[in-house]
Amino acid sequence: MTEYRAGHVSIIGKPNVGKSTLLNQLIDQKISIVSRKPQTTRFNINGIKNSTHYQIIYVDTPGLQLNPKYSLNRYMNKEVTNSLVYVDVILFVVEALNWNKFDENVLKILNNVKDKKIFLVINKIDKLKNKDDLLENINDISNQIGFEEIIPISALRRKNIEKLESLVGKNLPASEPFYPREQITDRNERFFAAEFVREKLIERLNKEVPHQLSVTIDDFKDSKNIIHINACIWVEKQGQKNIVIGKDGKVLKEIGINARKELENLYDKKVNLKTWVKIKSKWFDSKTILKEFGYS
Numbered sequence: 001m002t003e004y005r006a007g008h009v010s011i012i013g014k015p016n017v018g019k020s021t022l023l024n025q026l027i028d029q030k031i032s033i034v035s036r037k038p039q040t041t042r043f044n045i046n047g048i049k050n051s052t053h054y055q056i057i058y059v060d061t062p063g064l065q066l067n068p069k070y071s072l073n074r075y076m077n078k079e080v081t082n083s084l085v086y087v088d089v090i091l092f093v094v095e096a097l098n099w100n101k102f103d104e105n106v107l108k109i110l111n112n113v114k115d116k117k118i119f120l121v122i123n124k125i126d127k128l129k130n131k132d133d134l135l136e137n138i139n140d141i142s143n144q145i146g147f148e149e150i151i152p153i154s155a156l157r158r159k160n161i162e163k164l165e166s167l168v169g170k171n172l173p174a175s176e177p178f179y180p181r182e183q184i185t186d187r188n189e190r191f192f193a194a195e196f197v198r199e200k201l202i203e204r205l206n207k208e209v210p211h212q213l214s215v216t217i218d219d220f221k222d223s224k225n226i227i228h229i230n231a232c233i234w235v236e237k238q239g240q241k242n243i244v245i246g247k248d249g250k251v252l253k254e255i256g257i258n259a260r261k262e263l264e265n266l267y268d269k270k271v272n273l274k275t276w277v278k279i280k281s282k283w284f285d286s287k288t289i290l291k292e293f294g295y296s
Contacts (some may be wrong), residue, residue, distance in 0.1 A: 004054065033124065042075075065077050
């Protein structure tokens with residue numbers, strides 16, 4: 001009889017390497033917001049995958065910052081290092097043929113990790129023109145640290161995702177499940193409301209103000225047929241507020257519509273989303289305000 005296994009698996013790597021896309025693919029559900037903008041993920045998010053023989057709790061982490069300047073960046077780095085304390089397996093995600101100082105920064109932390117199984121996950125192999133180049137890339141990286149497994153993948157194209165999950169499951173300790181079988185995350189509905197609004201802000205505003213944005217949920221009421229959500233978008237300056245609102249409120253309206261569609265898909269219920277934009281100067285470098293915004 002196969003012994004049931006369960007455990008925690010940290011997904012770490014530099015910013016914008018595809019960690020959140022990987023998490024969403026591994027659990028077959030979008031719970032972690034994604035964009036092409038670095039530093040999109042700011043919190044650790046648990047994604048739970050259940051099968052007949054194991055329960056895997058994947059921990060999506062922010063991209064590790066090099067020389068973090070502000071309190072928000074330091075908080076994000078702390079989220080990464082905290083995730084390494086209690087996990088059984090670490091997935092170190094890198095981009096194929098794109099090793100740089102930010103990967104070296106992650107490697108420094110991994111070299112100090114003891115008694116954890118570390119997998120090297122080489123993402124975005126779908127972009128490679130010459131597959132032979134990958135072998136040399138793997139050799140260069142694997143010479144720097146001993147990896148339990150090395151798996152080339154494409155998170156976006158789902159290439160080798162099932163193989164990765166199988167290897168992770170086999171490397172977990174024998175254990176009863178940590179969560180009920182039907183649960184897919186440890187985060188609540190208010191958290192996802194804020195995150196999905198922030199995702200649509202990042203997508204719509206691109207390079208204008210994403211790093212100076214945060215979202216809090218003032219009210220969340222789940223009635224029988226509809227969920228009512230009041231969301232507050234925080235910016236640092238008046239000019240940023242003007243950009244978020246747009247001429248005649250068109251930008252804010254567009255963001256609200258797109259976020260509502262995503263949330264209705266997530267909750268499988270109608271959503272009434274209302275948004276406001278407020279100013280809080282230098283919020284990203286204030287520990288007090290960060291705690292108020294949920295960064296704690």
